[in-house]
Amino acid sequence: MKIAIIGGGNMGGAIALGLAQSNFISPSDITVSNRGTEKLNALKSSNPSIHTTTDNKAAVEGADIIILAVKPWVLDSVAIDIRNTLDLPKQIIVSVVAGATLERLAGLFSSADTIPAIFRAIPNTAIAVRQSMTLFTPYNAVPEQVDCIRALFDSVGKSLLIEENLMTAGTALCSCGTAFAMRYIRAAVEGGVEMGFYPKDAALLVEQTVKGAAELLLHSGNHPEVEIDKVTTPGGITIKGLNEMEAAGFSSAVIRGLKVSK
Ligand SMILES: NC(=O)c1ccc[n+]([C@@H]2O[C@H](COP(=O)([O-])OP(=O)(O)OC[C@H]3O[C@@H](n4cnc5c(N)ncnc54)[C@H](OP(=O)(O)O)[C@@H]3O)[C@@H](O)[C@H]2O)c1
Structure with missing residues (x-):
């Protein structure tokens, strides 16, 4: 299992640090991609085993789960950047971008012949200390994929699967x-x-x-x-x-x- 996190800011960095301490994945199987190097260097100094890069395409290559943790207004350009490198529907997309609906995410990552499994999730920053309360909702996911994403978030706190209309509340x-x-x-x-x-x-x-x-x-x-x-x-x-x-x-x-x- 390999996880790529696109965006190494408050949330992406917290997810990486929390997962690195969990029993879900080994830190060396986590790659964080970020626009600048400053936050990546801080992440590396917290956990040197986590891989870091400024190349989003390189980060998603070979990953099983791709976590999108960029600001909402950057989401489209990130999707365009990585879309052709993705191996869909094999890879699972998880977006923690506040306000990005499953419909918008499906529009960004689906093609004529492929509809990927997508999850919209809202963790909180306590994920860094494995105490997040994470809400998630799936799109086009089979039960095994839902179980996998539940296990991921349960390894860094507690999680609850909810209907998308409750996401903002x-x-x-x-x-x-x-x-x-x-x-x-x-x-x-x-x-x-x-x-x-x-x-x-x-x-x-x-x-x-x-x-x-x-x-x-x-x-x-x-x-x-x-x-x-x-x-x-x-x-x-x-x-x-x-x-x-x-x-x-x-x-x-x-x-x-x-x-x-x-
Ligand atoms: N903070 C929370 O409690 C929380 C909770 C749930 C969900 N969220 C969601 O999580 C997302 C990230 O929030 P945040 O608080 O972590 O924001 P943030 O600290 O600003 O982090 C966003 C990161 O994305 C990087 N970035 C920008 N453009 C990029 C690109 N093209 N490719 C790769 N990385 C890029 C930025 O790098 P540079 O700084 O180097 O430009 C920055 O480190 C948001 O959509 C937010 O709604 C946040």
Whole structure:
């Protein structure tokens, strides 16, 4: 199994680093292609076993899976660049380009006699530490190819196959959601410093608390309110804090932010 990643920026680089630490593929079977060399050099210094190149055509030659991780406005020119080098339908195309529909991708990579297997996927940047929540949707893929792409993303976090019409909402929750969760963390750290902790200690306290809260929910499968009930003593300090946050519009602000990000 060989994987080519076209675009070695935030997302392409994070995918490469996450996959390189996974048991899905060996780092030496990953090739990242990027326009400039600066990001490739940074990637190489993080993991010298990953192959890098500025030649997209060379990257896709012999690859089983090609992951497109370029900005939306570069997608067409990349498709034109690699189209004639691709060995379709043998190779699987996976696009993480936000907003690029399966219809657009199929138009870019299909020919009169070949309709390739294409996946539209939205990982988040936690893929670099193998903790992504990745949403994906297939086009013209057989079950074995769906299983293969599910295994790829499960090796770097968790994945969920969804209908394409939920992609933009899923992007708001999981991709923009990384930033939203971090903004809560930043606010809590600032609160911790105001209450007397050094910033480094406040950051550790908040980050581990948020990680623990998420792990509790993932492991138990409980609704958040069930776990909240366990820490809210009647008349206690937690419920006072929660009610003050709600009075300031906490839940409403989160939902409104998600909806405008869609
Ligand atoms: N960041 C996220 O959380 C996230 C989540 C899900 C999906 N996405 C999607 O992932 C895609 C990439 O986003 P990003 O944040 O990684 O952007 P980025 O950091 O700007 O990375 C894009 C990379 O593509 C390279 N590139 C440009 N033209 C190229 C070409 N013709 N051939 C090969 N490489 C080329 C750029 O290289 P140079 O810098 O050298 O020009 C850059 O390193 C976007 O479509 C975005 O919607 C991002």
